[in-house]
Amino acid sequence: MLSKCCFCIGLRTATFILATLGVLSYMSNAYRFSLLAEHFGFFYSILSTYYVGATIACLAGLYGVIKNKINYVKVYSIFYWWQLMLGFSVSIVFSIVAFYLDKDVCEKLIEQPDFEMDMDQCMDWYLKAAATMVVFLGVSCLIDLHFCLAVWAYYQRLKVENQYDNIPDNGYIVYYTPVPAYTVVPPPSYETVPQEDLKNTATNSTSVPDETKK
Numbered sequence: 001m002l003s004k005c006c007f008c009i010g011l012r013t014a015t016f017i018l019a020t021l022g023v024l025s026y027m028s029n030a031y032r033f034s035l036l037a038e039h040f041g042f043f044y045s046i047l048s049t050y051y052v053g054a055t056i057a058c059l060a061g062l063y064g065v066i067k068n069k070i071n072y073v074k075v076y077s078i079f080y081w082w083q084l085m086l087g088f089s090v091s092i093v094f095s096i097v098a099f100y101l102d103k104d105v106c107e108k109l110i111e112q113p114d115f116e117m118d119m120d121q122c123m124d125w126y127l128k129a130a131a132t133m134v135v136f137l138g139v140s141c142l143i144d145l146h147f148c149l150a151v152w153a154y155y156q157r158l159k160v161e162n163q164y165d166n167i168p169d170n171g172y173i174v175y176y177t178p179v180p181a182y183t184v185v186p187p188p189s190y191e192t193v194p195q196e197d198l199k200n201t202a203t204n205s206t207s208v209p210d211e212t213k214k
Helices: 011-040 042-067 072-100 100-112 119-165 195-207
Strands: none
Touching: 011 042, 011 072, 011 119, 042 072, 072 100, 072 119, 100 119
16 A cells, blocks of 8 residues: 655645645536536536536545545545546547547548648558557556555545544453353252151051061
């Protein structure tokens, strides 16, 4: 797990900077797409709503860093993971689709009166531009992955610190285990034999005839 961000910036400072930049960028994007939604339709309205939610997540992370609130930092870290996965997915889709549209794009560009390239030159230019864009997206995804790990490391460290804060001052945690109550089991009861039955038994045992004398 990371202990520093960019070799010199601490995790808390890095999370604070990332959350602040996220609030500014996502808020501006939300405002811009809300203006476009008034003229171009429902798609830009969805984008504006998404960036409003992203702004709220960044505000939660900013508040969590300032106040050391682990739940708010958790919201921001989960959003950062979601943003990272979305960026990776868009980059992969673009890397696949971009190289299948080279001919169509060049045909539309050649139709423009101000475009001075032929088909071969346009195809060569397009492939170089697409490859450069794919490399740029890959590098940006790796940078986002590093920042995402930094935010997640700060969240894990804050969670450990909160666990230590819950330990009592004496350093011991006392656990009470309930012990079942001791029950006394009485001995088995014996039935009393009447005295008359005892006498009759003794008399019968002594009055047995000695048949061997006959």
